[in-house]
Amino acid sequence: MFPSVTLLAGLLVLGLPFGLPGQASLRPALAVGCVFFWSIYRPASLPAALTALIGLVLDLLEYTPPGLWAVLLLGLEWLTVALRRQLVPMKFRVIWAVFAGFALGAMALAWAGQSLLCARLLPVWPSALAAGAAIALYPALAAGLIRAHRGPAAVEQG
Amino acid sequence: MIRLSIPLRQALSKLTFPVMLTLSLGVVLVGRADQSFDSHLHTGFDDLMAPVYALADPPVQALASSTSAVGHLFMLSSENAALRAENARLAQWQAVALALEAQNNALKAALNYTPANPPAAVTGEVVADTGGVYSRSVLVLVPTPASTAPSLVGAVAMDGRGVAGRVIEAGARAARVLLITDINSRIPVALGASGAPALMAGTNGDDPKLLYWSPGNPPNEGDVVLTSAQGGAFPPGLPVGVVHYDSQNNPVVLPFADLPALRLLRLFTYPETLPELTPIPHVAPAARHAPTALQAHHRRH
Numbered sequence: 001m002f003p004s005v006t007l008l009a010g011l012l013v014l015g016l017p018f019g020l021p022g023q024a025s026l027r028p029a030l031a032v033g034c035v036f037f038w039s040i041y042r043p044a045s046l047p048a049a050l051t052a053l054i055g056l057v058l059d060l061l062e063y064t065p066p067g068l069w070a071v072l073l074l075g076l077e078w079l080t081v082a083l084r085r086q087l088v089p090m091k092f093r094v095i096w097a098v099f100a101g102f103a104l105g106a107m108a109l110a111w112a113g114q115s116l117l118c119a120r121l122l123p124v125w126p127s128a129l130a131a132g133a134a135i136a137l138y139p140a141l142a143a144g145l146i147r148a149h150r151g152p153a154a155v156e157q158g
Numbered sequence: 159m160i161r162l163s164i165p166l167r168q169a170l171s172k173l174t175f176p177v178m179l180t181l182s183l184g185v186v187l188v189g190r191a192d193q194s195f196d197s198h199l200h201t202g203f204d205d206l207m208a209p210v211y212a213l214a215d216p217p218v219q220a221l222a223s224s225t226s227a228v229g230h231l232f233m234l235s236s237e238n239a240a241l242r243a244e245n246a247r248l249a250q251w252q253a254v255a256l257a258l259e260a261q262n263n264a265l266k267a268a269l270n271y272t273p274a275n276p277p278a279a280v281t282g283e284v285v286a287d288t289g290g291v292y293s294r295s296v297l298v299l300v301p302t303p304a305s306t307a308p309s310l311v312g313a314v315a316m317d318g319r320g321v322a323g324r325v326i327e328a329g330a331r332a333a334r335v336l337l338i339t340d341i342n343s344r345i346p347v348a349l350g351a352s353g354a355p356a357l358m359a360g361t362n363g364d365d366p367k368l369l370y371w372s373p374g375n376p377p378n379e380g381d382v383v384l385t386s387a388q389g390g391a392f393p394p395g396l397p398v399g400v401v402h403y404d405s406q407n408n409p410v411v412l413p414f415a416d417l418p419a420l421r422l423l424r425l426f427t428y429p430e431t432l433p434e435l436t437p438i439p440h441v442a443p444a445a446r447h448a449p450t451a452l453q454a455h456h457r458r459h
Contacts (some may be wrong), residue, residue, distance in 0.1 A: 063291030
């Protein structure tokens with residue numbers, strides 16, 4: 001439960017009006033980073049139903065068409081779980097590079113999906129910013145999550 | 159909990175993924191086909207989250223004010239000087255405003271002007287900045303139960319300085335305000351003293367752009383932008399911002415409202431039938447330099 005609860009709490013906290021620049025792009029960045037991390041190291045802790053729920057909450061918070069991020073996060077989870085046997089023994093830099101590719105792909109699909117569902121071409125830069133935020137923040141996020149992975153979210157208690 | 163055999167559990171866990179994916183795709187399609195499903199989902203979620211956000215709001219505000227309090231200590235003298243200068247300027251403005259008010263009253267009396275019905279207003283606290291990558295909207299707590307009052311949908315949201323947006327969804331506890339910077343926001347406006355019509359379109363950036371101004375009469379730098387009653391969506395004459403030409407030489411509007419840091423919003427519900435009026439010129443010939451002062455003030459923020 002730990003991964004989904006902390007991720008949901010993180011998404012809601014990022015909705016508070018802190019007035020940070022680019023605060024809106026941090027939410028998809030956090031969701032993509034967390035789903036990627038837990039799918040590699042603890043796929044059982046993030047069942048598909050919870051991922052879909054997190055995606056739906058993200059959609060409602062982000063005001064994207066409902067279900068879009070649910071589909072994208074499920075897709076990301078499926079792809080990561082499929083590759084996790086190759087990813088787990090790799091160095092962090094390689095995993096980060098793979099994550100960068102996935103984050104870019106997810107944001108590009110989010111942009112394409114929203115453009116399609118709104119039936120107009122949306123500007124690319126907000127999605128590019130979100131992808132940049134996801135990639136730049138992933139090392140810090142992973143450092144925090146690894147600590148949680150070993151500590152409070154350890155398998156015995158989870 | 160029901161105990162299942164291991165192969166069955168494995169089969170089920172393999173099934174949940176495609177089932178969830180199908181469900182999510184279904185939600186996307188249903189939301190696309192039925193807009194009311196979308197808006198019900200959003201309103202329900204906002205109503206659910208409003209109390210949570212309201213609980214979390216005081217610590218955030220305390221944090222924001224305490225951190226800025228330390229900063230203020232270091233800037234007290236410079237801030238005092240700036241405030242004195244602003245006060246002197248405002249005192250001049252007060253004289254101008256009083257003279258204009260007297261003139262306005264005299265002109266209204268001469269025209270047998272009947273004032274329009276005053277709008278009903280509620281004031282709400284902005285509890286969440288729920289805009290996304292492609293949307294700019296905020297969640298406002300509505301203090302009174304909305305059952306007796308008319309629906310807030312369509313109400314004009316203003317902060318202390320100018321128009322911030324419109325209410326697009328309203329539930330029992332919270333209303334969602336689409337900000338004027340949102341990419342879906344299109345507001346008919348009137349420019350400058352002549353009230354030349356144009357359309358203000360949000361870009362998701364800080365400053366909305368101006369579209370469809372008459373080619374022979376381009377917007378002037380520093381012109382005050384007011385709402386226009388064209389289309390009947392807005393009452394005329396509400397302050398929106400000032401015209402500015404950006405680095406690409408495209409006219410944009412610098413909003414008066416402090417959109418990145420909204421705290422309180424007043425939601426005005428106007429009567430259904432608005433009189434079609436031409437916007438009242440707000441720039442007196444005596445105060446021609448005024449918009450630049452306003453603009454300089456805006457830029458400092």
